[in-house]
Amino acid sequence: MPLTGLKIGLIGGGAMGGALATGLVKSGRVPAGALLVSDVNVRCLRNLEETLGVRAFQDNEPVAGEADVVILAVKPDVVVPVLQGIGSLLRPEQTLISIAAGVPLVRLERNIPGPVPVVRVMPNTPCLVGAGASAYALGSNAGPRDAARAEAVFSSVGRVVAVKEVLLDAVTGLSGSGPAYIYLVIEALADGGVRMGLPRDVALVLAAQTVLGAARMVLETGEHPAQLKDRVTTPAGTTAAGLFVLEDRSVRAALAEAVRAAAARSRELSTGGNS
Ligand SMILES: NC(=O)c1ccc[n+]([C@@H]2O[C@H](COP(=O)([O-])OP(=O)(O)OC[C@H]3O[C@@H](n4cnc5c(N)ncnc54)[C@H](OP(=O)(O)O)[C@@H]3O)[C@@H](O)[C@H]2O)c1
Structure with a gap:
């Protein structure tokens, strides 16, 4: 409109x-x-x-x-x-x-x-x-x-x-609080790059642009993230080695749990007022 x-x-x-x-x-x-x-x-x-x-x-x-x-x-x-x-x-x-x-x-x-x-x-x-x-x-x-x-x-x-x-608490837990989760992810990726020898400014740009690019791929191709992930994961390749670490450390479960905790906190805060 x-x-x-x-x-x-x-x-x-x-x-x-x-x-x-x-x-x-x-x-x-x-x-x-x-x-x-x-x-x-x-x-x-x-x-x-x-x-x-x-x-x-x-x-x-x-x-x-x-x-x-x-x-x-x-x-x-x-x-x-x-x-x-x-x-x-x-x-x-x-x-x-x-x-x-x-x-x-x-x-x-x-x-x-x-x-x-x-x-x-x-x-x-x-x-x-x-x-x-x-x-x-x-x-x-x-x-x-x-x-x-x-x-x-x-x-x-x-x-x-x-x-x-009723779903606005879930929205708060996902997209409302989500930018902070992703800042943490970007910072951690950049730290990983620095650990492997990249200058800090280069690592930060590469990390942030990678998150931006991946998000645009999901939104603009309409493909499921799992399909996009599988397409860039060569058998016995570098990405497969990295993904195994993320799954082994329960990153998937940690992010889902972060959304749940923030949504629950949002509900607690919104039921606190009664005027
Ligand atoms: N920031 C976020 O990430 C975010 C995300 C989602 C939703 N929100 C919601 O957006 C709303 C605003 O948040 P914000 O971060 O923009 O807060 P903010 O930066 O503090 O802006 C609120 C503005 O309203 C002014 N104000 C205070 N009392 C007023 C009155 N009686 N009449 C007119 N203006 C008045 C404040 O002035 P003073 O500074 O002098 O008090 C301030 O300039 C909140 O309800 C928040 O829940 C924010």
Whole structure:
């Protein structure tokens, strides 16, 4: 769905809000003048105003009142107070998108007086470089128009999929926390290269580019990773020797267990709040 003609509002222009603003403007899908950002942090706000040319506000009300799509990008503990401040301005023809981790749709809806469509999204930090992985779930008043709006926004900063809300903890455990797992993998691969004599900077570029290349092969060929792996594993060859070590040290099980642990922690954190 094109975002043409729609005004996009961001409440909170910090790490994720700023990444979204940058991605939206750079994608060319939203002209800077149609992007409204509010933040209590004047430094953040001025930076976005000067670098992107967005319309910047120190109060949330003008953004909530004017934008067609209002994206809540404040920390989870400020979401309810922010909603209590802007809730009466929101209208059913708008779409409210929350990216706050662990704040359920029911809690968002409970803090808005009218039947405003709400979408909950879990993005990740590679949105900063247009390579984010986001998943969204629709609230009780949201329909296909709101899904299309959410997809248009988040596809401009990476890939986006729809899931049931109950799966957002799993999403947090996989793609939300996943960049950190892969940073660790990249660092470890680079350490291995250094151990075998490569200069540190060369090893790091080779490691990161290898992860990027493998990810693109999976996404762009559509082939199963096992097929891609088998194709580069010559009998009695170098890759087979390396793979045996990874399987022997249970790397596969460790990564799967990391996703489970992070998803469980996400669920614990989201059931901790009750306002
Ligand atoms: N960063 C991530 O990797 C990531 C990934 C997925 C989801 N998220 C979600 O994204 C949301 C934002 O996270 P973030 O990392 O971008 O946080 P952040 O960098 O702290 O940005 C939030 C911004 O909102 C401002 N703010 C605070 N109270 C406000 C208010 N009442 N009205 C308007 N603006 C207000 C903050 O100002 P001050 O700095 O002055 O407080 C800050 O500039 C969170 O809910 C988080 O769960 C983040």
